[in-house]
Amino acid sequence: MTSQKKATVVSSSVAAVLTLIKLVIGFASGSVAVLASAVDSVLDMFVSIFNYFAISKSEKPADKTFNYGRGKIEALASVIEGTIITISGLFLLYQAVKKAILGEVSQYLDISIYVMIISLIITISLVTYLNIIAKKTNSMVIKADALHYKTDVFSNLAVLISLLLVTFTGYEIIDVFVGGGIAIYIIYSAYELIHEGVLVLLDRAVDENLVEKIEEIIKANDKVNTYHLLKTREASNQTFVEVHLVFDCLITLMDAHRA
Numbered sequence: 001m002t003s004q005k006k007a008t009v010v011s012s013s014v015a016a017v018l019t020l021i022k023l024v025i026g027f028a029s030g031s032v033a034v035l036a037s038a039v040d041s042v043l044d045m046f047v048s049i050f051n052y053f054a055i056s057k058s059e060k061p062a063d064k065t066f067n068y069g070r071g072k073i074e075a076l077a078s079v080i081e082g083t084i085i086t087i088s089g090l091f092l093l094y095q096a097v098k099k100a101i102l103g104e105v106s107q108y109l110d111i112s113i114y115v116m117i118i119s120l121i122i123t124i125s126l127v128t129y130l131n132i133i134a135k136k137t138n139s140m141v142i143k144a145d146a147l148h149y150k151t152d153v154f155s156n157l158a159v160l161i162s163l164l165l166v167t168f169t170g171y172e173i174i175d176v177f178v179g180g181g182i183a184i185y186i187i188y189s190a191y192e193l194i195h196e197g198v199l200v201l202l203d204r205a206v207d208e209n210l211v212e213k214i215e216e217i218i219k220a221n222d223k224v225n226t227y228h229l230l231k232t233r234e235a236s237n238q239t240f241v242e243v244h245l246v247f248d249c250l251i252t253l254m255d256a257h258r259a
Contacts, residue, residue, distance in 0.1 A: 007133040007142050008052035011149065014126050015045035018119055029112045030099075031166075036092040036179045037119070037152075037159050043088045044152065047081045048145060071235030074141045075200035081144055082193030089187035096180035100173070109167045116160040123152045144193050151189040155182045203233040214241055223247060223255065 022038030025031075062069040130146035133139070162178035165171070205211065211232060218227050224245050231242040247256045 002137075003133050004137050004139045004142055005052060005056065007130055008048050008145070011126060011130065011145055012045055012048035012052065014122060015041050015048055018122065019045050021115055022119065025112050025115045029109065031109075031112055031159075031163065031175055031179075034112050034116070034159060034163070035095060036182050037116070037155055039088055039092060041152075043084055044148065047084060047148065050077060050080070068235065068240065069238065071238050072201060074139065075197040075235070077141050078144045078193050078197030079201070081148065082190040082197065085148065085190035085193070086187050089183045089185075089190065092183035092186065093180055096176050096183060099179070100176045103172070109163055113160065113163045113167070116156055116163060120153065120156040120160060123149055123156055127153055144197075147189065147193065151186060155185065158182055200234060206232045206234050206239055210239070214243075218243065218245070223251060 019038065019041040022034060022041050026035035026038040060066075060070050127146060127149045130142055130149060134142040134146050158178050158181065162175050165174045211230070214232070215230065218224055218230075225248055226246045227243050228246070229242070229244045233240050245256075
């Protein structure tokens with residue numbers, strides 16, 4: 001099993017555990033903030049499972065049907081993940097508004113606080129692990145997963161602070177504001193995933209620094225007189241380069257091929 005697949009299995013397992021705990025406490029306590037975190041964990045689990053299959057497909061070699069491989073499946077997964085996150089954020093925003101209107105009261109705050117502390121520790125550990133794998137593999141799916149769980153760290157921290165404030169002050173409006181704030185933050189964080197995935201699907205050129213390095217390699221070859229129509233794109237952890245090279249008119253076809 002590759003490190004990318006292993007990372008998705010780990011993140012799926014962690015999300016499943018957090019989902020079970022948060023859903024039970026979220027519905028029992030009536031806290032919008034805890035329920036928001038629970039819903040986010042549900043989505044985390046399904047997204048991580050989806051990412052596992054996306055990576056499995058993207059790792060297949062090129063064939064007659066897919067001449068350049070299936071690397072763009074990762075970008076497609078990133079767009080889908082961002083869309084799902086956006087929908088979850090809108091749902092949580094609805095829950096916050098609903099609680100504010102109905103004036104619901106949170107219960108079992110002590111247990112909720114302990115659950116969020118445990119959740120925060122587990123999520124920080126998972127983000128650290130995913131960041132290591134993302135740097136090692138340069139996988140867009142793992143990067144998206146790491147970013148997603150990074151937002152969870154901040155949301156879990158916000159929920160924990162919210163529960164503490166509600167416990168000491170008794171003001172339920174704090175839970176509403178924190179839950180709504182998390183919802184808006186989740187929607188905002190999803191934009192980067194969707195934006196990056198769409199650019200890859202549209203064959204955006206690679207970073208200018210990498211293009212400069214490619215140009216330096218071409219210029220360093222003394223058999224190449226000049227070049228034009230340099231094009232680049234990326235899919236998954238692969239970079240594709242297309243360029244027209246101009247050789248000296250006396251060079252043999254064999255030498256030109258070797259260059």
